[in-house]
Amino acid sequence: MKAEHRQGWLFVAPWALGFLLLTAGPMLYSLYLSGTSATLLSPPQWIGLENYRRMASDPLFYRSLGNTAAYAAMGVPAGLLLALGLALLLNAPVCGIGFFRTLFFLPSVTNTVALAVLWLWLLNPEFGLLNAGLRACGVEGPLWLQSETWAKPALVLMSLWTAGGQAVIFLAALQGVPRELTEAAAIDGAGPVRRFLAVTLPLISPALLFNLIMGLVGALQVFTQAFVLTGGVQPGSEGGPNQATLFIVLYIYKKAFQEFDLGYASALAWALFVIIVGCTALAWRLARERVHYEGGTP
Amino acid sequence: MLLLTGLLAGCGRPAADERIITYNCAASTSDIAALQLAAADFRARTGIELRLNPFSGEEKLYAMIAAGQAPDVFYTNGAVRDRLAAEGRLLDLRPYAEKDPLFARLRPEIRAAAASVDGGIYSLSNWTHTCGVYYDRAAFAAAGVPAPTADWTWDDFTAAARRLTTPAAPGARPARYGVYIPAHFIEALEQMNHAPIPRDALLLDLPPESREVYAAYLRLVHDGVMPDPRRVQAMGMQAAQLLQAGRVAMLVEAVPHPGLIETLTIDWGVAPLPCFGAKSPQYFRSASGGLSISADTRHPADAWRTLAWLIGEAAPYQPNPVLADADFAVAWEQKYPRLRGTGFREVWSLSEQHAGGDPRYFVRFASWSMAPVMTRLQPWLDRLWAGDATLDEVVAAVPGINAGVRADLARQARSTALRPAWKAALERALADAPH
Amino acid sequence: MSAPRAGPAAVARLGLTYVALVALGAIFSAPVVWMFSSSLHGLAGVFAQPFRWLPAPPHWENYVRAVTILPVPRFLLNTVIITAPVMAATLVSSALVAYGFARFRFPGRDALFALCLATMMLPGQVTMIPLYRLFAWLGWVDTYLPLIVPSLFGSPFYIFLLRQFFLTIPRDSEEAALIDGASRLRIWWSIVLPQARPAVATVLIFTFIGTWNDFFGPLLYLNSPEKATLTLGLNLMKTQVLGSGVVEWNILMAASLLVLLPNVILFFAAQRHFLRGLTMGVGK
Structure with missing residues (x-):
């Protein structure tokens, strides 16, 4: 019993050491800064909960929260479903599957700059491919990134293109599903849908939990695409048309690095931290009974 | 191979007592090679070694400053410069500038814009430009529209735009629009219309002259002679590509604009901005971003010497339009021979003859309150372009915008990090500003 | 219902799988195909309207420039x-x-x-x-x-x-x-x-x-x-710096593709570890 404790501790020691040396300090420091009026470059002054009070009456905070929630609500389920579908398709035992897997994975390894240029071109309302296609069908396409209504869906669409990453994790999990089990179920007369729900899904549920949690954490911290695609050349235009893509991390960035308001940015970051921890804990709790660990419950 | 050796030059770690000046600036591969070559000559003459750090970004610069490892010389834009200076992060260049012949060589407006509210100089512009109307000569000839002249007016301009727009079937968009004016050039037009935009104004003002320009701009879109700015989403070279690809016949852009010169292969010309009615022209010339020196530098005199060399002598940055002593137009035409006969020289010399408006690059984007103002104004402009708000509604929103800006500025003024002169200036400006 | 060996149902399923793989694969590989196509254009061709997927003539020398720049x-x-x-x-x-x-x-x-x-x-x-x-x-x-x-x-x-x-x-x-x-x-x-x-x-x-x-x-x-x-x-x-040059998007795309290549090779090599389905599944 005692030996197991010690061994357990030893195995997790590398992370614990790294946490103490590299992570804990900066995290606690940012928590301290959230109670100060620190600018980016000058020594902090303690102002207590003032930043949090200010946040409570900051319309842009709520706006960015709403944007982030809407993005996550669209992007997380859509991403999971697409990745799962792709993984099932790419698990098919057919010739040349390695080639196809590589094709699907390509957007996930493509240089962000190149992808951003491509998307700006695809989504360009006047000259872009997408609207040209819609026009050919007799539909006048929206302004996409320049439209308050369509900017968020456009970013979700872009994130779906990199679903290959999540699909790889599902694909790895599918290797743990013994074929005999699905075949046995098939012989028992179970259709493909039933086979998937009764046999495959429980067996890959640990990977599903992983992708759900990481998808949620990633979506709630969405930044890069919005920064690159709707960042705008001029100050103030970051966050897209009428601030439709002003996500919370983008707002944190803007406060810290454009307005030098590091104290307030830290408070925003900690508010987001609490929200993400809450959402994750909720998802974890809801999923716990449904996740099946072949090696026994941890 | 030359690029390779250039990039790898200066690898060795010199001894601590050597006179090393680090220079952090965005640089392309060819810039790096050219700068390293010039720096070798600079070192031979002065004993100062220029260390180039070509990886730049806001976060990186601020992290370096916060860690006490700021580069000696770096680029700052107008708004950032004042924030950094107010917190004591930048070296006051005035004692060095006043003794150096470089300062006298700078254009007057560059010198004026260099001074901050406490009388100090915290950056010197390393580039400037005016604005002009680039046009497709073949399109003008085909439509039978006479080439623009220096004294053309906004009415001439819009009439030409109308005739250059190819007629479109109902419901469709024209194959070629008459003109495209990127939205960030509206301010240059406001100055042509004599809109009073006071220097260092902290609060937003949309005087009648500005409103006229916004209305005229919207009319161009509404009349179908200019593409909706949201539709164009100009990014990188795309505005120039519109002209190159024949999608627009005229384009308002910066003069000089090396990227545009290298992109356009059509037969093009460039004309000055049109005047509004009988109003005298106020050709805008920018003087915002520039080079600063860190307050932490260990070799301030050497850092100044390097900065002065970069602006006034370093071959890759010459000829430089911020210098008044050389004939920039002639030298620039030598560098880019295809500019001859385009009208570039006329546009540039007209900008030199007229005092122009405020020289900072887009006044509203270059003052202390840029971020608080633009965060609140931009959503209104977005709604204006989208047709979800009228110009009157935007104007009516100005007091609300200013109330928010005022609250932000008052909070900034409370910071003990501000140096007294800046704090006093901020408080004074807040007290003087109309409520 | 879907026995792994032969049968018209299995053939139809295989056909359907390939249709899905090819159709979706075309969408997912589009960015790289576009990058490749752009990398073979002259600079003006990158943003030309409409975009030409097959540049004529292809500028293969862009790749030489990409590795020498x-x-x-x-x-x-x-x-x-x-x-x-x-x-x-x-x-x-x-x-x-x-x-x-x-x-x-x-x-x-x-x-x-x-x-x-x-x-x-x-x-x-x-x-x-x-x-x-x-x-x-x-x-x-x-x-x-x-x-x-x-x-x-x-x-x-x-x-x-x-x-x-x-x-x-x-x-x-x-x-x-x-x-x-x-x-x-x-x-x-x-x-x-x-x-x-x-x-x-x-x-x-x-x-x-x-x-x-x-x-x-x-x-x-x-x-x-x-x-x-x-x-x-x-x-x-x-x-892009004031006073100098343009972004050579075609060269940038060529260089980006070269940087991308090791990722693709590694992925192709590593995905074999996800092939249990093939070795344990359908017999030929």
Whole structure:
């Protein structure tokens, strides 16, 4: 019993050491800064909960929260479903599957700059491919990134293109599903849908939990695409048309690095931290009974 | 191979007592090679070694400053410069500038814009430009529209735009629009219309002259002679590509604009901005971003010497339009021979003859309150372009915008990090500003 | 209903699978096809309207320019110097920690694991400056250490991923080995890791991609041009400075594709570990 404790501790020691040396300090420091009026470059002054009070009456905070929630609500389920579908398709035992897997994975390894240029071109309302296609069908396409209504869906669409990453994790999990089990179920007369729900899904549920949690954490911290695609050349235009893509991390960035308001940015970051921890804990709790660990419950 | 050796030059770690000046600036591969070559000559003459750090970004610069490892010389834009200076992060260049012949060589407006509210100089512009109307000569000839002249007016301009727009079937968009004016050039037009935009104004003002320009701009879109700015989403070279690809016949852009010169292969010309009615022209010339020196530098005199060399002598940055002593137009035409006969020289010399408006690059984007103002104004402009708000509604929103800006500025003024002169200036400006 | 051997239903299913693979594959490979096409255009062709997918004539010389415009061998070496140790260290440390969280009961384990996950939930924008100051204080700025050393301590993302996979492995063989007197470390190395092969392959693919293509880390910590990685080099190509040049998008695309290539090769090689379906499934 005692030996197991010690061994357990030893195995997790590398992370614990790294946490103490590299992570804990900066995290606690940012928590301290959230109670100060620190600018980016000058020594902090303690102002207590003032930043949090200010946040409570900051319309842009709520706006960015709403944007982030809407993005996550669209992007997380859509991403999971697409990745799962792709993984099932790419698990098919057919010739040349390695080639196809590589094709699907390509957007996930493509240089962000190149992808951003491509998307700006695809989504360009006047000259872009997408609207040209819609026009050919007799539909006048929206302004996409320049439209308050369509900017968020456009970013979700872009994130779906990199679903290959999540699909790889599902694909790895599918290797743990013994074929005999699905075949046995098939012989028992179970259709493909039933086979998937009764046999495959429980067996890959640990990977599903992983992708759900990481998808949620990633979506709630969405930044890069919005920064690159709707960042705008001029100050103030970051966050897209009428601030439709002003996500919370983008707002944190803007406060810290454009307005030098590091104290307030830290408070925003900690508010987001609490929200993400809450959402994750909720998802974890809801999923716990449904996740099946072949090696026994941890 | 030359690029390779250039990039790898200066690898060795010199001894601590050597006179090393680090220079952090965005640089392309060819810039790096050219700068390293010039720096070798600079070192031979002065004993100062220029260390180039070509990886730049806001976060990186601020992290370096916060860690006490700021580069000696770096680029700052107008708004950032004042924030950094107010917190004591930048070296006051005035004692060095006043003794150096470089300062006298700078254009007057560059010198004026260099001074901050406490009388100090915290950056010197390393580039400037005016604005002009680039046009497709073949399109003008085909439509039978006479080439623009220096004294053309906004009415001439819009009439030409109308005739250059190819007629479109109902419901469709024209194959070629008459003109495209990127939205960030509206301010240059406001100055042509004599809109009073006071220097260092902290609060937003949309005087009648500005409103006229916004209305005229919207009319161009509404009349179908200019593409909706949201539709164009100009990014990188795309505005120039519109002209190159024949999608627009005229384009308002910066003069000089090396990227545009290298992109356009059509037969093009460039004309000055049109005047509004009988109003005298106020050709805008920018003087915002520039080079600063860190307050932490260990070799301030050497850092100044390097900065002065970069602006006034370093071959890759010459000829430089911020210098008044050389004939920039002639030298620039030598560098880019295809500019001859385009009208570039006329546009540039007209900008030199007229005092122009405020020289900072887009006044509203270059003052202390840029971020608080633009965060609140931009959503209104977005709604204006989208047709979800009228110009009157935007104007009516100005007091609300200013109330928010005022609250932000008052909070900034409370910071003990501000140096007294800046704090006093901020408080004074807040007290003087109309409520 | 769908017996794995022969039958018209199986043939129809195979046909359908290929149709789906080709149709979706075309969409997902579009960015790279577009990059390839752009890389063969003249500069004006990149933004020409309408875009021509088949440039005529193809400018193959763009690739020569792409590899001569930058000191590619140097940047490649720098990138490898960072990527190789990060891959090895991340895998070993994350797998050790993940095994600790998956297989041992010890006081505070769940709280520690929650803390480990929580470190991913605070936006990096606010911890970046203190972390930079820490590395600056250590004198590590403009070295590769800030980019490599953190990987020695495991990455929460991979710890979580590997834990999930370790938990799906039945304990029987581990318990048998334990009775035979094998050490925990030995069991981890010779029993658990081999059984988690798809997950290990996933971690290697992801760490390679993450490190090879990382832009922000090298941007922040490297100063000297000669220490640049390939992604920093790509960025130098798109930097536009007042008073100089245009972005040569066609050359940039050619260079981006060359940087992309090792990712593709690695992925193609590693995905074989996801092929159990083929070896155990349909007989020919």
